[in-house]
Every structure is written in structure tokens, then in C-alpha cells.
Amino acid sequence: MRYTIPIEKSPKSVSHPSRLKRTSSMKVQVGVLGLLFLILYSPIFPMLVYDWSYDPNYSHGFLIPVVSGYLIWRQREKLVLQKVSPSNWGLAITVLGLILYLVANIAAELYTMRVSMLIVLSGIVLAIFGKNIFKILLFPIAYLLFMIPIPYIIYNLIAFPLKMFVTAQAETLLHGMGIPVLREGNILHMSTGPLEVVDACSGMRSIISLLALSAVFGYLTFKTNWKRILLFISAIPIAILTNLFRVTFTGILANSYGQQVAEGFLHEFSGMLVFGIALICLLGVRGLLSWTKPQETFL
Secondary structure, eight states: OOOOOOOOOOGGGSOOHHHHHHHHHHHHHHHHHHHHHHHHTTTHHHHHHHHHHHOGGGGGGGHHHHHHHHHHHHTHHHHHHSOOOOOHHHHHHHHHHHHHHHHHHHHTOHHHHHHHHHHHHHHHHHHHHOHHHHHHHHHHHHHGGGGSOOOHHHHHHHHHHHHHHHHHHHHHHHHHTTOOEEEETTEEEETTEEEEOOGGGTTHHHHHHHHHHHHHHHHHHBSSHHHHHHHHHHHHHHHHHHHHHHHHHHHHHHHHHOGGGGSHHHHHHHHHHHHHHHHHHHHHHHHHHHHHOGGGBOO
16 A cells, blocks of 8 residues: 655745735735826926936936935845835825925925925835835935925025135135236136136035935945935035135136136036046045944945
8 A cells, every 4th residue: 555645835835825915915005006106296207307408407317216226226135124014104194295295286386396206205115114114215215305406596595605605715716826806796807808607616516416426425335324424514515615626727727818718618627527526525535434434334
């Protein structure tokens, strides 16, 4: 007589019905809410792309979603290990974001409408996946703020004083070098003609780009928040000082070779050169912060 011995399957090879049902239900929730999110904010996306295409201050906007996606992809293994525990706080945050969107839409306040998109997205993530996964995705979601142009009324409130500061300091430096110059507002009158310090030389464009760069660089480089914050803040004085160098150097060239050096290709090239110098300075700050405790860096 032949006996057959039943072979018990390993628990790992058996998919629990309730787990499969829960996973399937979650996929449906994510799909439905994702679709509703895209429909609700569909008018926002073309306007964002337009701003990125035509506003030189936000040409980096195309890269921000890509970087955010990369940051999420880097955490994929950690995300899989997290326990999914839906939170009612996510529903509250989602409702808050929707109210902001409604009010901003009525008031035609574009910036708040765009920011509400990130608030609703955060609420959905927290509501479906819970606080553990939300904590991991918080920075990649918050990083998307850098793709949203700030209102020009706020932009000008910052850019105008910066422009006047850079102009005044450039005048002082040029005087110190023995170059005759007379400042009138944001215009430097030189022997070869007037040199206007425009918004691009105020440092705002560099500040916005460097802040976006330093934020992700600090996030990837350091484990401690105080180092990340210091690197992030350092982008502001670096941007201002490098633009001051740009204006001063342009004044020196204008004094020697005429006003045309401040226009066209040379002006654009100087902008790229100054941003390169600012990036090197940012790397220098990163090096100093890493030098304190090198073991804390992981990039």
C-alpha cells in the first residue's frame, strides 16, 4: 500500500485572503483619489508649465518634479517595509486643502491654488498610508514648493531692496578700485555710459535656484537637520555675494571696454559663470559641514 504524505506549504508561499483584499482595496483608493486629484487640478498644470517656459526665474521648475520623484524612488525599499495605518488626520488635511483651493479659486489667487495642491496631496498620502509613510514622503512632497512661482508682489518686495543693496555695494567697490562712478538708484553712471542693475542681477534668481539645489543637496548629504538647515540658509548670502561680484566685475569691464560688455552674450555668460561660482561656494560650505563629523554624510 502506498501512502501519500501531505506537504504543508510555507506561510510565505500562501497569500492571506484578507491581505490580498486589503491590498486590492488600497489600489482602488489610490487610483480613484489620484484620478480625482488630477481632474481637480488639471487647470493648474498648463499654467505651471507656461511659467516654467517663459519666466527665467523658474526655468528650473521642469526639474523639480523629476528630483522629487527620484527622492521617492531612493526610499522605495524603506517604504515597502512600513506598516500601512490610515489616519483620519489625513482627511482633515485634505479637506483643509480643498477649502483653500475653493477660496483661492473664488479670489483668483493663483499661488494659494497651487499650494493647496500640495496640501491635498499630503492629506491623501496621510489618509491612505498613515504617518510612517507620510514622514518618508514629506520632504519630496514639500520640495515641490520650489516649482511654484511666488507672487510677484512678494518677489518685488524682496528683489527691489536686494537690487539697491547690490548697486550700492558695487559702487563702493568700484570707487575703492579708483574707477569713477556715480550711482542713481539702480543705475551706475560710468565714463563709458550708464550701467543698469536689473532684476536679474539682484540675486533673486540665484537665490531661488540655489535654495532648491541646497535643499535637496542637504537632504541627500547629511543626516542631521541642523546641518541641512545651515547648508540651506547659506545659499542666500552666497547668491547675494556672487551677484555683487557679477555687477562689480561687469562695471570693471564696462569701464575698460564700453557699455556693450553688459549686454547680449557676455551678460548671459557672466550669469552662468557666477552661478557656477555660487555652486562651488555651496560645495565649500558642504565640505566645511562634513569636516566636523565626516561619518554623518552618506552621499
